[in-house]
Amino acid sequence: MSTAVLLTLAVILMLVLRQNLIVILMVLGGAVQLFYSDGELMFMAEDFWAALDREALLSIPVFLLCGSIMSRGAIAERLVNVLKQLTGSLSGGLGVATILSCAFFAAISGSSMVTLLAVGTVLYPALKEQGYSTPYALGALSSAGTLGVVIPPSIPMIIYGLVTETSITDMFLAGIVPGLQLTLILASYSAWVNRTIPRIGFDLAEAGSAISNGIWSLLMPVILLGGIYSGYFTATESAAIALAYALAVELFIYKELTLSQLWDAVIHTTQLLGGLLPIVAIAATLNMVLTTEQVPGQLADWLSAHVEEKWLFLIGLNILLLLVGFFMEIISALLIMAPILLPVAVAYGIDPVHLGIIMIINLEIGLLTPPVGINLVVASQAFKESFWTVTRSIVPFVLLMLIVLLLVTFLPELSLIFVS
Known part of the structure; x- marks a missing residue:
């Protein structure tokens, strides 16, 4: 039995046994180092350091x-309150x-999970109280929470840029139109499906008060995205x-964030990084070996011939990525799949930035x-x-x-319109 078959069976067995992804990648990376690159396991530690020693990862x-x-x-x-007041008169x-x-929150957090929790905590009870159905409230918050993946600054875009050596700023620019499209289509559906619910009405005084109280929240995405797109500062x-x-805003202007809450935020972030960064390091090691052995190039040659x-390739790519999204979370999928798919896509004349947006939207759907x-x-x-x-x-x-x-797949200009 060949080594490749044994490795495949080993991975399947570990998945069946519900082993942690870090363990699976460690075993796979070590085996590939030993059997395919004539290397030694000690080289993995060097690869770990090389994978994590990147300035962009600091972001x-x-x-x-x-x-x-x-x-x-x-x-x-306060951001949510402003938007509630401004849209109250709409269907x-x-x-x-x-x-x-x-x-909006996606544009300042870069994370789908944080977006879902931050906005959902405020709006889920409000939606239920005003007569919106439970399925709608759950679906809207769960799906719109994924906008943090597409709307820049996006952590998956940073990961894709790192593993494929694609400009992160270009990825951010490419996410503008798809992000707006997703926002518009979800908002339009929300207006239509809830058209029978009584409107709150627009109160100029209340809207003005909400804007006044939330002006610092509204300025944040303007400053952040304006600086990135103008080239005034980098993603990091x-x-x-x-x-x-x-x-500054939370501690000295709004003064509602306690030191205990700040400490909780630090602990929560540390826990997330404890699961994320090892995967980044191990997956990068595996990708280095695969690249050295020219696996992506061989795959590109085979696909080009068949x-x-x-x-047809784009349809197959979307089907593959949707299936991957069923079983892998977005960061792991990008780390493993992006370096393999990039040379294949380039062989078909697909821009690396366009490929990145296609991958991210597919894997965004995988979050759902x-x-x-x-x-x-x-x-x-x-x-x-219930789940x-x-x-x-x-x-x-x-x-x-x-x-x-x-639309994004077959109309690449939607992604590349702002990319130089």
Whole structure:
């Protein structure tokens, strides 16, 4: 029996035994080092360091901490209140506010999980109180929470840029139009499906008061994204600026964040990093070996010989990534799949930035599909509903997201319009 077959069986066995992904990648990476690259296990430690010794990686813990602080302080709540007041007179106004709140918060947190928890904590009770159905409330928050993956600054975009050596700023620019498309289609659906719910009405005085109280929350995405897109600061610098801004606003202006909550945010971020960074290091090691052995290039040659049409490849790519999203969370999938798929996509004339957006939207949908479905798990725990109740609620939203996926896949200019 060949080594490749044995490794495949070993991985399947570990998956059946529900082993941690870090363990699986460690075993796989070590085996590949030994059997395919004539290396030694000690080289893995060097590869770990090489994978983590990157300046851009600094932005990930900083963005996570920033989002965690805002979700515990007043920035998220005041941002949501502004959007509630501005959309109250619209059909399904609070539903529209839910989508827009997730989009705005995504633009300052970079994380889908943080977005879901920060906005959901405020809006889920409000949606239920105003007569919105439980399936809609669960589906809207779970699906709109994933906007943090597509709307820059996005942690998955940073990961993709690192593992494929693609410009992170270009990835951020490429996410603008798809992010707006997703926001618009989800908000439009929210307005239509909730059209029979009584409107709150628009009160100029209350709206003015909400804007006045939330002006510091509204300025944050303007400063952050404006600085990135103008080239005034890099993605890593933007993370530091976002954190400094959030701390200053929460501690010295709003004064609602306690030191205990700040410590909780630090602990929560550390726990997330404890699961994330080892995966980054180990997956990078595996990818280095695969690249050295020219596995991606061989795969590209094989596909080019057997699949001539670009559109067929794109359809197959989407199907593959949707299936991957069923079983892997987004960071792990990007770390493992992106270096393999990039040379294949380039062979078909697909821009690396365009490929990144296709991958991220596919894997964004994976956040909403069982059995892994991270957002489904988070929503079921946060809102005290069963996993399958949440799963059923996201079906119409996933269908809408698939429409955007097809548009982005076959109209690359939607992603590349702002990319130089």
